[in-house]
Every structure is written in structure tokens, then in C-alpha cells.
Amino acid sequence: MTARTFDRLLPSILGLGTLVVLVLLVELLIRVNLVNRFIVPMPSQIAGAFERVIVEEDIPHRFLVTMREALWATALLAVFGIGIGVLLYRVQLLRDATETWVAAMASAPTVLMYPLFLVIFGRSEKTIIMMGFVAGLPAVILKTIEGLAGTRRVLINVGRSLKLTEMQLFGKILFPAALPTIFVCLSLGMIFALIVIVGVEFLINVGGLGQLINDLAERYDLPGTYAAICFVILVSVVFFFLTDRVEKWLRPAA
Amino acid sequence: MSSAAPRIADPAPRPGIADPALAVEDIVKRFETPDGIMTAVDHISFNVAPGEFLAVIGPSGCGKSTLFNIIGGLMDGYDGRVAVSGETVKGPHAAIGMVFQEESTFPWRTVIENVAFPLEITGIAKAERIARARHFVDLVGLSGFERRYPAELSGGMRQRVAIARTLASEPKILLMDEPFGALDEQTRLLLGDKVLQIQDQLKQTCLLITHNITEAVQLADRVLVMTYRPGRVKRIVPIELARPRSSEIVSSDAFGHYVAQIWGDLREEASRGMQDDEKHRGGKP
Numbered sequence: 001m002t003a004r005t006f007d008r009l010l011p012s013i014l015g016l017g018t019l020v021v022l023v024l025l026v027e028l029l030i031r032v033n034l035v036n037r038f039i040v041p042m043p044s045q046i047a048g049a050f051e052r053v054i055v056e057e058d059i060p061h062r063f064l065v066t067m068r069e070a071l072w073a074t075a076l077l078a079v080f081g082i083g084i085g086v087l088l089y090r091v092q093l094l095r096d097a098t099e100t101w102v103a104a105m106a107s108a109p110t111v112l113m114y115p116l117f118l119v120i121f122g123r124s125e126k127t128i129i130m131m132g133f134v135a136g137l138p139a140v141i142l143k144t145i146e147g148l149a150g151t152r153r154v155l156i157n158v159g160r161s162l163k164l165t166e167m168q169l170f171g172k173i174l175f176p177a178a179l180p181t182i183f184v185c186l187s188l189g190m191i192f193a194l195i196v197i198v199g200v201e202f203l204i205n206v207g208g209l210g211q212l213i214n215d216l217a218e219r220y221d222l223p224g225t226y227a228a229i230c231f232v233i234l235v236s237v238v239f240f241f242l243t244d245r246v247e248k249w250l251r252p253a254a
Numbered sequence: 255m256s257s258a259a260p261r262i263a264d265p266a267p268r269p270g271i272a273d274p275a276l277a278v279e280d281i282v283k284r285f286e287t288p289d290g291i292m293t294a295v296d297h298i299s300f301n302v303a304p305g306e307f308l309a310v311i312g313p314s315g316c317g318k319s320t321l322f323n324i325i326g327g328l329m330d331g332y333d334g335r336v337a338v339s340g341e342t343v344k345g346p347h348a349a350i351g352m353v354f355q356e357e358s359t360f361p362w363r364t365v366i367e368n369v370a371f372p373l374e375i376t377g378i379a380k381a382e383r384i385a386r387a388r389h390f391v392d393l394v395g396l397s398g399f400e401r402r403y404p405a406e407l408s409g410g411m412r413q414r415v416a417i418a419r420t421l422a423s424e425p426k427i428l429l430m431d432e433p434f435g436a437l438d439e440q441t442r443l444l445l446g447d448k449v450l451q452i453q454d455q456l457k458q459t460c461l462l463i464t465h466n467i468t469e470a471v472q473l474a475d476r477v478l479v480m481t482y483r484p485g486r487v488k489r490i491v492p493i494e495l496a497r498p499r500s501s502e503i504v505s506s507d508a509f510g511h512y513v514a515q516i517w518g519d520l521r522e523e524a525s526r527g528m529q530d531d532e533k534h535r536g537g538k539p
Binding site for chain 1: 354375
């Protein structure tokens with residue numbers, strides 16, 4: 001390995017190393033009885049539970065169900081969240097009238113509205129997707145407005161000096177300039193959506209990994225529960241990877 | 255006091271000025287401020303002949319940028335008239351290309367894509383616009399950097415990209431607002447050389463807004479000195495230094511003479527600006 005390759009890989013090695021050290025530390029603390037093993041299972045037990053959970057609990061299917069729900073929620077967030085954000089940016093009156101409400105909605109515990117969603121959409125994936133979408137929506141709207149409003153004045157003036165139409169100004173300057181912020185907001189919205197998706201799966205006992213976590217927790221299978229939580233983290237990692245790829249594709253210089 | 259400063263329409267007519275590329279006629283711009291109405295630009299008039307390089311110089315706060323925005327069509331609500339080849343300017347005009355003081359390249363586009371931007375807007379086919387953009391990239395001395403992104407370039411190179419992008423729209427008049435303001439002195443002088451070469455090649459009519467006397471004398475055929483608030487024309491100084499010029503000219507006696515002459519005019523205005531600034535910040539005069 002050349003020195004340059006090592007330098008490039010160093011952050012990843014350091015990150016992974018830190019994780020391994022933390023896991024070993026937790027293992028040690030449990031083994032010397034400083035942490036109660038009936039509350040936190042040993043990492044070695046969690047590792048041992050992976051195979052069992054994957055084989056017996058049909059993890060690949062559940063993983064795909066949660067992924068699919070998260071994908072749908074993210075797609076809805078991209079279409080409606082960014083769309084509403086653009087609309088509120090463009091129509092000052094609407095923005096003044098609703099921005100406070102949207103901000104208030106961002107901090108509201110919308111997950112508690114799940115009975116209402118159950119009545120409207122039934123005990124199905126639709127409820128989970130819609131709740132995930134609603135949970136992420138305010139963040140995406142607010143960040144889209146912030147990204148568009150944060151476009152440097154001089155870039156807009158370049159467009160105006162070249163006599164761009166309003167549509168051209170938006171498509172060629174405002175939107176590309178706001179893309180980094182929009183991707184941050186999409187990632188943020190996705191985090192909120194994923195938390196709620198897994199939470200509602202858990203609450204209504206329907207769907208993918210959330211339901212499995214509920215089942216395993218009720219069986220008091222702590223290593224299995226933590227192993228299932230690791231797969232939720234994997235969903236999140238896959239999504240971050242995907243949004244990162246899409247952003248790099250849309251804005252290679254980002 | 256500048257309030258008593260004479261209003262000079264254009265005391266130094268130039269050949270061809272009867273048919274100016276740019277005419278600025280009796281411009282007045284007022285702003286509402288918490289302290290009342292503030293006149294930023296007060297009855298400013300001047301002409302720029304085709305192919306001429308005019309520099310407008312004045313202390314900070316004299317209304318230079320207001321004038322830039324008015325001429326560029328980015329600001330309305332003023333009295334007076336701006337005309338390009340006799341046609342009154344209402345809003346941005348295709349004949350006026352603007353180069354801004356702030357870094358204005360699009361960070362998400364490569365150098366060639368930035369320069370081709372005005373051509374893309376006009377709907378020119380990709381192959382043709384890239385070929386034409388390549389010419390302007392070459393003109394500003396950035397050949398080899400076509401595929402780089404602005405973040406990979408120095409401040410001076412980015413400003414050259416912005417100049418090339420403006421030139422690609424083939425404006426009759428190049429309007430520049432302190433384009434080298436954020437650059438160090440050496441880069442500024444060298445970029446001045448580049449602008450002189452471009453102007454010499456394209457016979458471009460140029461209007462440069464600046465607060466840098468050296469830059470104004472190095473580049474311009476005439477230097478218009480503005481008063482401090484309200485901004486008026488204090489004097490127009492013809493610069494009779496031989497062309498083609500380069501930054502080497504800054505060491506000549508004639509150059510020093512012009513710099514001293516303009517500084518003589520500007521010093522009083524800059525002092526007023528400084529005193530005004532101190533007064534507003536609550537300091538002792």
C-alpha cells in the first residue's frame with residue numbers, strides 16, 4: 001500500500017477502528033458486570049444472533065419492506081416537499097402565511113397521529129409511508145426555502161444581466177445553487193421519515209424491521225432485537241449512500 | 255464641499271462621442287433611509303465613445319455601484335436616462351455585459367460550461383457553443399483549464415472565467431464593477447494587462463467602476479472622478495498614455511503624474527467619506 005493510498009483510507013480505517021474499540025469496550029464493561037447484561041446484551045451475543053435472525057426471521061424480506069417504505073416516503077418528500085418549498089419561496093404571501101405553521105409542524109410529534117392515519121389508510125404499508133412522509137415534510141419544505149433564499153445575490157444578478165426568464169433563472173441558477181442544501185434537507189427528511197416508519201411498524205405491528213423489533217423485544221430476545229436494530233441502521237446507511245451518489249451525479253463539483 | 259462641486263456634463267469630448275456607444279444622461283437616484291431621503295447619485299451625465307475605455311472612480315459610498323446597477327439595468331426608480339447607441343435602456347440590455355465585483359462563477363459548472371452559459375441561454379447547439387466558449391477561454395488565457403471547476407481555480411482565474419463568460423455573450427459594452435477588488439495587487443496588475451489585451455483585440459467599449467487609482471489610469475482612456483455622497487461628476491481626466499499599454503507603464507513619470515492628479519481630486523472626497531463614516535460610528539471627527 002502506497003503512502004497516498006494509506007492517507008486516503010486513513011479516515012475510514014480510523015472510523016472503523018473507533019467503532020471496533022467501542023464495541024470491545026462495551027463487551028468488556030458487560031463482562032466485568034459494570035453494565036447489566038439483561039439490559040444491554042454483549043456485542044458477541046448480538047453478532048451471534050445475526051445468522052439466527054436472518055434465517056429464522058426472514059430479514060431480507062423485512063429489510064426490503066422497510067427499504068421500500070422509506071423509498072416511497074423519500075420520493076414523496078422529494079416531489080411534494082421540494083415542490084411546496086419552491087412554491088412558498090416564489091409566493092411571498094403564502095410563505096408569510098404558512099412558514100410559522102410549517103416550522104411548528106416540524107417540532108410536533110406527528111407519530112401520535114397514527115390512529116387517524118390508520119382510519120384513513122387502513123392497517124397497511126400506506127399508513128406507514130404516509131406517516132413517514134408527513135414526519136419529514138416540514139424539514140424538507142423549510143430547508144428548500146432556506147436553500148433557495150440563500151442563493152448568492154450576485155449569481156441571480158448574472159442571470160438577470162443575461163435577461164434570463166423566470167423559469168430559466170430558477171432552472172439554471174436558483175435550483176442548482178440550492179441543490180446542496182436541498183440534498184441536506186432530503187437526508188434530514190429521510191432520517192425523520194425512517195424513524196417514524198420503523199416506529200409505526202413497531203406500533204401497529206405491520207411491515208418490516210420495526211415489526212420484527214417489536215416481536216423480538218416481546219420475546220425478550222435482546223441480542224436478536226439489537227441485531228434487528230443494526231439492520232435499521234443499514235437501511236439508513238444505504239439511503240445516505242444513494243442520496244450521496246445522486247447528488248454527485250447532479251452536481252459533480254459538490 | 256462637494257455640494258458646491260460643478261456639474262460637468264462631459265468636458266472632454268472624444269472623437270465619435272457625438273454618436274456614443276453609451277450615454278448616461280442626468281441620472282439621479284434617491285434612497286429612503288431611516289434618516290430621511292438620501293441622494294446616492296446626483297445629476298450624473300457622461301458619454302462613452304465606441305471602443306473607448308472609461309473608468310469611474312470615487313471613494314467608498316459615493317454611489318459607484320448604484321451607477322453600475324442603473325447602467326446595467328438591475329436598478330430602477332431613478333430619474334434620467336441611460337442609452338445604448340441611442341436606444342433607451344429599460345432593464346438589462348443585451349448590448350451590456352456585466353462583470354461583478356463578487357465571485358460570480360457558477361460552482362456547479364466547469365470553466366467551459368460557465369463560459370458557454372450565455373450561449374446556452376440563447377439556444378445555440380452544444381457543439382457550437384463549446385467551440386465558441388473555447389475561443390473566449392483561450393482569450394482570457396485559461397486554455398487547459400476547461401474541465402476544471404471554479405473551486406479548483408484561484409480567485410484571479412475565477413474572475414477571468416467571469417470575464418470570459420460575459421464576453422461570450424458578445425456585448426457591445428463591457429461594464430465592470432471593481433472586478434479585481436478581491437484580488438491582491440500583483441494579480442490585479444496582471445489581470446489589468448489581460449483586460450487591455452482583450453480590449454485591444456475586440457475593440458470593446460468598456461466602463462470600469464473602481465476605487466483603485468492605479469487600475470483606472472492603467473486601463474482607461476478617461477477617468478471620471480466622482481464626489482463623495484451625493485455622487486456627482488467632479489472631473490473627467492483624459493489619460494493620454496500610449497497604447498498598447500501594459501502594467502510596466504505604472505513605473506513611468508507620466509503615469510505617476512496622472513495618479514497624483516486624480517488623487518488630488520479624490521483625496522478631499524475620500525476624507526469626507528472617512529469623516530462621515532466615523533460620525534456614523536459615533537467616533538470623534
